[in-house]
Amino acid sequence: MDNSRQLFQYILSGLSNGAIYALIGFGFAIIYNATGIINFAQGEFVMLGGMFTIFFLAFFHLPLLPAIILAILFSTIIGIAFERLAIRPLKNATPLSLVIITIGASILLRGIAMLVWGKDTHAVTAFSGNDPLYIAGATILPQHIWIFAITLLIIAANKIFFNYSIVGKAMRACAYNSQAASLVGINVKTMVLLSFVISSAIGSMAGIIIAPLTMTSFDVGIMLGLKGFCAVIIGGMSSGLGTIMGGLLLGLLESLGVGYISASYKDAIAFIILLLILFIRPEGLFRTKETERV
């Protein structure tokens, strides 16, 4: 009984971390599909979400909900600024310079966060208390339920937006072929900007819902961002089911690895999985192989 309860706890925390990784992965996929850029600064928006929430909670003594909304708003504004100042001015940049610019932005954002908020680790209060719920002999924190619920909500909203709204369809058209999209009258630049808006909003949301469980500080963005990237690689750069599966798989393996192998190699597990996937199936686990176009 004790063993199986422990196993359940590992699975639970694995899945909730995994949901976060999947959300972060979505952010990567949305920008990648609109622009062909891997935004290495993606993780910083996750950090910004958590830090802004704490900022509004602690300094302005706002209630939780307005603080969260403002945090998402401010993170998104920074996302827009990033696109306008660093991405849009570049035309025909090589992948190498794009990688370096987004890394530069990530370092810059992290540095500014450290300057403004200091190096301390902060805890966000849980959305609805810390009293565990007992379900079938296993304990589950209310925050876990929040994470699962909000993740499902975002996934559903994403699905509806990209499949049924005219703007979402336009964004998908850009992802498929931006030249053709602009020929039929879609404003590609706006769609690129929009992709940054959506992905920084989703990223900051992920940072906000995980903050009560894992604490947050100016430097959480690197690891979370990289793990989100791991999830989206497993999912084959899609903002769909593959990435969700990828995130959950990663979260589970990581949590079981921590539980049964060693806690100190937690972060290594994710990267070993990343390398294995990149070596064996760089097109992702859930995608058919495409031929390379020159």
Place this chain on the structure above:
Amino acid sequence: MTKEKREILIFFIFTLAVLITPFFLQGSYFLNVLVFIGINTMLAVGLNLLLGYAGQISLGHAAFFGLGAYISGILTTRFGLDPWFALVIAAVANGALAFVIGFPILKLKGHYLAMATLGFGIIMFIIFNETVAVTGGPSGLSGIPNIQISSLIFDNDLRNYYLIWIITLLVMLFSINLSHSRIGRALRAIADSEVAARVLGVNARVLKVQIFTVSAVISAIAGSLYAHTMTFISPASFGFNFSIELVTMVIIGGLGSIYGSFLGAAILTILPEFLRVLRDFDIIVYGLLLIIMTMYMPGGLISGLTRIAEFIVGKIKSRGARHA
């Protein structure tokens, strides 16, 4: 003057400058900074071969630097090996590792390559930290012996300066020669278009792995020398941030320019000394530098400065013409 002759002359002047610089310096502080510039130049030149010539990014080069330092440090402190011998073993081991992982890693392109090398770097960093019994963990490895040639021990800043810089000059000379060779041209072809290079008969796959290996060996030599001059190493020097710093050096100096790498290494080594007042906030400056340099000076300082100079000269000339 032919291009080759000019190249030789520049290298000769550079060498001369390096050799006489200590005579104009007072105190060990500047010498110490120059030793670091030498080590960083080696690393930047090594990375430049991969990044600047072959166009393949590596965000994990600090791992090779660290591995070189640790192999050398562990072999000398725990097994009493001679530092020179340890250096050779570190270089060979690093080369072998790079060669083995090079094949699957360099099959990847662009962002995927960046992420894979980054992942490799982070895994190595975790290993340096966690294998406490071997590496000493986060508190580091101390008591690494200095390098010695018969009775000459390299234990003060002046001796270290000459040791590091003579090897740095050799690495630079090697890289300059390599870039002018058939291999160098083939690498530049790969950077422009890998498919086109392959069509023209360049064995891109093997060549990329080979240059990756060379780059890793240079990093290992730098790492080993670092361990023996500092006599203390800890994982903090070999993390993700340092990998980024190395990439910054190469980019700031100029992709594919060996002297550019020296310039980049010098700037990034001296900059923190000036930014002391900012303490940890120097990373903001790094971030800004990276963005601004890639946006407005994609060729790096060397070509950027030449362009600015040409622009100014052109302006003056055209103004002169108008007045006349």
